[in-house]
Amino acid sequence: MTSKEKDTLTVALIQMSMADDPRSNLDKAIRRIGEAASRGADVVCLPELFRSRYFCQEEDHSKFSLAETIPGDTTAALSTAAKKSNAAIIGGIFEKRTKGLYHNSAVVIDSGGSIVGTYRKMHIPDDPHYYEKFYFAPGDLGFKVYEAAQSKLGILICWDQWYPEAARLTSLLGAQVLFYPSAIGWFDDEKDEAVKMQSAWETIQRSHGIANGVFVAAVNRVGKEDHINFWGSSFISGPFGEVLAKASPDKEEILVANLDLGMIEQTRHGWPFLRDRRIDAYGSIASRFID
Secondary structure, three states: OOOOOOOEEEEEEEEOOOOOOHHHHHHHHHHHHHHHHHOOOOEEEOOOOOOOOOHHHOOOHHHHHHOEOOOOHHHHHHHHHHHHHOOEEEEEEEEEEEOOEEEEEEEEEOOOOOEEEEEEOOOOOEEOOEEHHHHOOOOOOOOOEEEEOOEEEEEOOHHHHHOHHHHHHHHHOOOOEEEEEOOOEEEHHHHHHHHHHHHHHHHHHHHHHHHHOOEEEEEOOEEEEOOEEEEOOOEEEOOOOOEEEEOOOOOOEEEEEEEEOHHHHHHHHHOOOOOOOOHHHOHHHHOOOOO
């Protein structure tokens, strides 16, 4: 840890429901950012695509009107909120890169209001009512770490959370916290499977924290939107996989946890997974499948 990095970091996750009006969602998010800052948050993370309802449930050309540039109106509002709250902000953006080219992105803004960087979702799903390939091109910026709040933040988005490669590469770049802005839930006919699905979602992300010795902060939306019942359950876990804070499955909440960043080194001393990796034997990981 360099002299510029903090020993502790207070993280806040804004678990919220989304209305039809994008402006009302942005206004709510900004109010919640202020509330989180009043509770000492150094970094505040919003859910995936927080400005709108989850429009990817249908293939609808009219929804491209929701997209915006970076920088744009949302980043300007979040920059003002960051300066006012003196907190870094991670916010999901439906990014319009140019005419006909869009990404599912997250922007990182520091406490001074400056855009630190943009992450573009790397893994794009195409499942019933998650028709993201219709809207988004895969990310082409790679995996990155962003320096804000005197710490190193890794950003991965929703479907990225199931891939250990994404967590590993971001951790190897020096991330202390892996943030996962998400929009995930269950369909009405999957109610009997909902608990199992939610458990798998939490387990895979906590396992990334264990395998890499880092903190994990996963923020989801709540409420029913058309076909999907978003299950909330946002959580923050430690480098040993322990759950430090967890939100309810159905209520709007501001989840706050104070992270002892020194636990990263302490945990890695006892569980030296990075030391014992056989990097000489992993070349085939870049293959689609080994026949």
